[in-house]
Amino acid sequence: MKNRRLFWRIVDQIESMISGGDFPAGSRLPPERELAEIFDVSRPTIREAIIALEVRERVEVKTGSGVYVLEQNNLSKADMAISAFELTQSRALIEGEVAALAATSITDEELAVLHRTLVDMERGEYAEEADEEFHRVIAVATRNAAMLRTVENLWNLRVSNPQIVSDYGSVCAKSNQHKILDEHTAIYNALKGRDAAAARAAMHKHFNRLINALFDALEAKALEEVKRKASEKRGLYSLDGILHRPT
Amino acid sequence: MKNRRLFWRIVDQIESMISGGDFPAGSRLPPERELAEIFDVSRPTIREAIIALEVRERVEVKTGSGVYVLEQNNLSKADMAISAFELTQSRALIEGEVAALAATSITDEELAVLHRTLVDMERGEYAEEADEEFHRVIAVATRNAAMLRTVENLWNLRVSNPQIVSDYGSVCAKSNQHKILDEHTAIYNALKGRDAAAARAAMHKHFNRLINALFDALEAKALEEVKRKASEKRGLYSLDGILHRPT
DNA sequence: CACGTCTATTGGAATTACCAATTGGTAAAG
DNA sequence: CTTTACCAATTGGTAATTCCAATAGACGTG
Numbered sequence: 001m002k003n004r005r006l007f008w009r010i011v012d013q014i015e016s017m018i019s020g021g022d023f024p025a026g027s028r029l030p031p032e033r034e035l036a037e038i039f040d041v042s043r044p045t046i047r048e049a050i051i052a053l054e055v056r057e058r059v060e061v062k063t064g065s066g067v068y069v070l071e072q073n074n075l076s077k078a079d080m081a082i083s084a085f086e087l088t089q090s091r092a093l094i095e096g097e098v099a100a101l102a103a104t105s106i107t108d109e110e111l112a113v114l115h116r117t118l119v120d121m122e123r124g125e126y127a128e129e130a131d132e133e134f135h136r137v138i139a140v141a142t143r144n145a146a147m148l149r150t151v152e153n154l155w156n157l158r159v160s161n162p163q164i165v166s167d168y169g170s171v172c173a174k175s176n177q178h179k180i181l182d183e184h185t186a187i188y189n190a191l192k193g194r195d196a197a198a199a200r201a202a203m204h205k206h207f208n209r210l211i212n213a214l215f216d217a218l219e220a221k222a223l224e225e226v227k228r229k230a231s232e233k234r235g236l237y238s239l240d241g242i243l244h245r246p247t
Numbered sequence: 248m249k250n251r252r253l254f255w256r257i258v259d260q261i262e263s264m265i266s267g268g269d270f271p272a273g274s275r276l277p278p279e280r281e282l283a284e285i286f287d288v289s290r291p292t293i294r295e296a297i298i299a300l301e302v303r304e305r306v307e308v309k310t311g312s313g314v315y316v317l318e319q320n321n322l323s324k325a326d327m328a329i330s331a332f333e334l335t336q337s338r339a340l341i342e343g344e345v346a347a348l349a350a351t352s353i354t355d356e357e358l359a360v361l362h363r364t365l366v367d368m369e370r371g372e373y374a375e376e377a378d379e380e381f382h383r384v385i386a387v388a389t390r391n392a393a394m395l396r397t398v399e400n401l402w403n404l405r406v407s408n409p410q411i412v413s414d415y416g417s418v419c420a421k422s423n424q425h426k427i428l429d430e431h432t433a434i435y436n437a438l439k440g441r442d443a444a445a446a447r448a449a450m451h452k453h454f455n456r457l458i459n460a461l462f463d464a465l466e467a468k469a470l471e472e473v474k475r476k477a478s479e480k481r482g483l484y485s486l487d488g489i490l491h492r493p494t
Numbered sequence: 495c496a497c498g499t500c501t502a503t504t505g506g507a508a509t510t511a512c513c514a515a516t517t518g519g520t521a522a523a524g
Numbered sequence: 525c526t527t528t529a530c531c532a533a534t535t536g537g538t539a540a541t542t543c544c545a546a547t548a549g550a551c552g553t554g
Contacts, residue, residue: 005308005310005505005506007506031535031536033535041508042507042508042509043508043509044291044294045506045507047295048295050536051254051295051299051302052299055302055303063515063516064514064516065517065534066536067535067536082392082393086391086393087393089348089391089393089394090391090393091393093344093348098340144336144337145330145333146334146401147337147340150341150400157393157396252537252538253538254537254538279505288539289540291540309504309505309546309547310504310505311503311546312504313504495554497552497553498552499551500549501548501549501550502548503546503547503549504545504547505544506543506545506546507542507543507544507545508542509540509541509543510539510541511538511539512538512539512540513537513538513539514536515534515536516533516534517534517535518531518533518534519531519532520529520530520531521528521529523529524527
């Protein structure tokens with residue numbers, strides 16, 4: 001659909017200029033007539049683009065004065081403050097209960113779907129999708145829409161927070177995938193046996209290992225950082241290059 | 248600020264006409280030129296209003312065809328499907344874990360705030376606010392932003408869903424407030440004693456009674472309905488009015 | 495009856511003009 | 525020298541008009 005109306009293109013351009021730092025929050029945009037020249041469109045088109053930005057609350061229009069860039073509410077500055085540890089701890093406790101609840105009400109069809117996610121993950125393709133599907137199906141099996149909604153929200157927090165995605169990077173690497181698979185299998189077996197306590201325990205074990213893995217990764221990263229800085233200092237203060245130099 | 252730009256007035260008018268049923272979802276709005284006549288403004292102004300509605304996703308513009316009213320995503324048709332039972336069950340399990348977690352990390356200041364919510368509730372004023380604050384502070388005490396976020400989400404589900412608000416109506420009536428207060432006090436004491444298991448149990452007990460109260464209310468309502476219908480039938484088929492009429 | 499073409503309708507965009515609010519400078523008064 | 529009042533330039537607000545492009549429905553042809 002390249003037939004987007006013209007003003008949307010202008011909206012994108014102005015928006016990228018704003019987020020690109022050309023117009024910091026609080027600053028004034030060039031007058032409409034100038035923008036029309038810059039983007040080589042008519043003034044009405046610029047006005048339409050500005051109205052779109054205004055509805056989106058990116059700018060504020062002051063009659064007779066100009067168009068001003070607003071602070072970005074960046075929804076979820078609160079979300080950004082959530083760390084991978086907190087998220088994983090929450091998921092451990094909540095999805096532990098979800099698994100226990102699901103064990104009492106899961107159907108054979110759902111168990112079959114779960115088993116498919118295990119096969120998918122073993123094949124190695126779509127590993128993340130299989131992971132999501134696994135946890136989601138268990139939430140569905142609770143017959144509780146609020147639980148499903150909560151589990152989905154937590155997953156969304158994970159994938160929408162770049163910091164968390166980064167922190168999970170190494171933990172979910174291919175080399176660790178068999179661990180996830182083993183733990184998922186344990187959860188699956190507990191659910192198959194309709195054993196609520198075992199399902200809860202297996203889910204806790206799953207997330208508990210993840211938390212430890214996150215700690216290990218954090219520790220390794222911190223250690224790396226220390227080494228790097230030490231190496232920098234060594235470079236700065238070393239006398240290797242100037243002592244006993246054979247001229 | 249009565250100096251709102253003209254097109255905002257048009258946006259409001261069109262929007263109220265849509266929600267007023269003049270233009271059902273899927274139907275086409277009158278052409279821009281007609282709207283300009285109807286509202287006695289110029290066509291560019293109509294265009295600006297339509298663009299605002301388009302950015303808000305109330306309408307869809309099809310070039311050469313017309314402007315069509317979109318379904319209102321009334322955020323959360325999925326949310327509407329969540330029943331009071333499901334929500335309460337979720338809160339029982341999740342906030343049970345929250346209480347257990349909080350018991351290990353709650354501060355004396357937070358305990359003091361909790362105690363204040365108990366006093367507030369005892370005084371009877373701001374009972375709902377005190378309830379919300381009570382559960383919220385416990386979530387804060389977990390030192391886990393994801394948990395806090397989840398608890399807040401569940402609370403929002405409750406207050407934003409009219410059906411759930413209605414179902415909770417009788418359960419949270421003043422006559423039952425002392426029960427809630429007693430249960431909150433029990434949770435508070437468990438937290439004060441830093442007893443995770445006791446806190447979890449007290450929270451479970453709290454929500455478990457709520458679930459039973461919801462069931463009772465549902466049952467009473469259904470019974471009422473049966474009686475009402477029976478009474479209607481009685482009125483329809485009764486012979487009281489026509490037999491042995493003293494003329 | 496099916497298919498393609500033609501045309502009326504409708505939105506898309508540009509141009510021009512003029513109005514209204516704001517702003518900032520300048521000149522006059524104190 | 526400071527303050528105030530006014531005026532003019534700037535900037536957005538609205539309108540009127542024109543032309544273009546996409547769509548849909550009518551119409552005609554095979």
